[in-house]
Amino acid sequence: MKTNYIFLLSFFLLMNCASKEEEIYTPIPYHLEIPPLFSDKLIAPIIPSNNPLTEEGVALGKKLFFDTSLSGDNSQSCATCHNPKKAFTDETRFSDGVDGSFGTRNSMPLFNLAWNFDERFAWDGKEFGLEKQAFEPVSNPIEMHSNWKKVAEKLQKDSAYPDLFLRAFGTSTIDSVLVTKAIAQFERTLISANSKFDKFLLGKATLTPEEQNGFNVFMDETKGDCFHCHGSDNNPLWTDNKFHNNGLDATFTDLGLGKITGDPKDNGKFKSPSIRNLKFTAPYMHDGRFATLDEVINHYSEGLQKSSTIDPLMKKVNQGGVNLSTKDKADLKAFLLSLSDEEFVNNTNFTNNQ
Structure with missing residues (x-):
């Protein structure tokens, strides 16, 4: 009997140790x-x-x-x-x-x-x-x-x-x-959803005349024509999350999506990034070729390069771009910067505070 008792005790102790990891904890x-x-x-x-x-x-x-x-x-x-x-x-x-x-x-x-x-x-x-x-x-x-x-x-x-x-x-x-x-x-x-422009859409902030005109330029198909790829006030992501050839190069050293799909029609296409938080995310484009936001705006205004896969949305490529005035460029930049979310980049829930 004593032997059986010792055996059973040892068995249960072993089972307890083995099942320690299997203790049920519900996250x-x-x-x-x-x-x-x-x-x-x-x-x-x-x-x-x-x-x-x-x-x-x-x-x-x-x-x-x-x-x-x-x-x-x-x-x-x-x-x-x-x-x-x-x-x-x-x-x-x-x-x-x-x-x-x-x-x-x-x-x-x-x-x-x-x-x-x-x-x-x-x-x-x-x-x-x-x-x-x-x-x-x-x-x-x-x-x-x-x-x-x-x-x-x-x-x-x-x-x-x-x-x-x-x-x-x-x-x-x-x-x-x-x-x-x-x-x-x-x-x-x-x-990230607490920029000045977000607050404006919620009725909690007022845009400057420059920011308002910049938004109008962004949305105007005859001016900036930016919203097709980067969304609008109806798309708080400010990107379509799709892939476009935005006229960076006439020939490609980086095939982008085309290398992944194997389809030549996808060559030179890259994902549209969100235009939120541009204040913090320089340099710009997939290869960081533009150091400033002004360079980005100048690209779309007069720097487009034509290629076989350029997106149809780059409608004015034959003119080099949308040819914005100096004022519209400055105002467009002001609008884009109004999408910067200071709270996001300072949120301690997202920083290494261990």
Whole structure:
């Protein structure tokens, strides 16, 4: 009897240890605050059913976003190239990777990603879904230059991460899938919707005459004609999230979407970025070729280059562009800057305050 008792006690102790990780913890659903303009103008945000937002998942994703151990030499994090103070981009034309290598694209800003309805990310649309977009930079040899096995091992040995993953995903075994799920959760909370122009649309601010005229130029098909690609007051994202050849080059050294689809008709097409937060996101275009907003406006005014795939929306390419007056250029710039969201770039929920 004594032997049986000892056996049963040992059995239950072992079962208790083995099932410790399986203890049921239910993550707390994360309440995503949808701005009034978004709820009025847009459909609900895209939240994958296999990666719902939770308090624990978002907090874990934020920690990972700022963690330099995701890079090969522990020197860079996601935030290195996606700085919250710069609306989650950086100020350099091409970001410097861990080995001192430079790519050929400008870092895209990160905000309002949960409303990217076609679910194609990056300048050339190569990534489908935020989870997949977060996967590639870690192993990219000119970015973080690591590999996911090493990253998982580093995180697994950390004193905090196994328990954080257990609470967020029900397992303390860390892998790339869960890391990218957590980062994507955090990125979906990056919402920018409190610029001066947003407040104007809500009746809480007044535009200057210059800003109002700039908006009129933006919307006027005979003047700026900007709204087809970059939205309007009826589209708070201020982008169509589609791919266009906007007349940057007559010949292409970067095929953009065409390299991904293999369709020559897509050559030279790149994703339309949001025109929110332009105050913080210089330099501009997929290759950061324009250092200032004035250069961007001058491009559309008199710098368009004709090519076989130029977008039909570049209607005045044969004239070099829309040929704005000096005043309309200045006013258009004033309007564009009114879409800058100071609260977003100073939001402590999005900064590394651990």
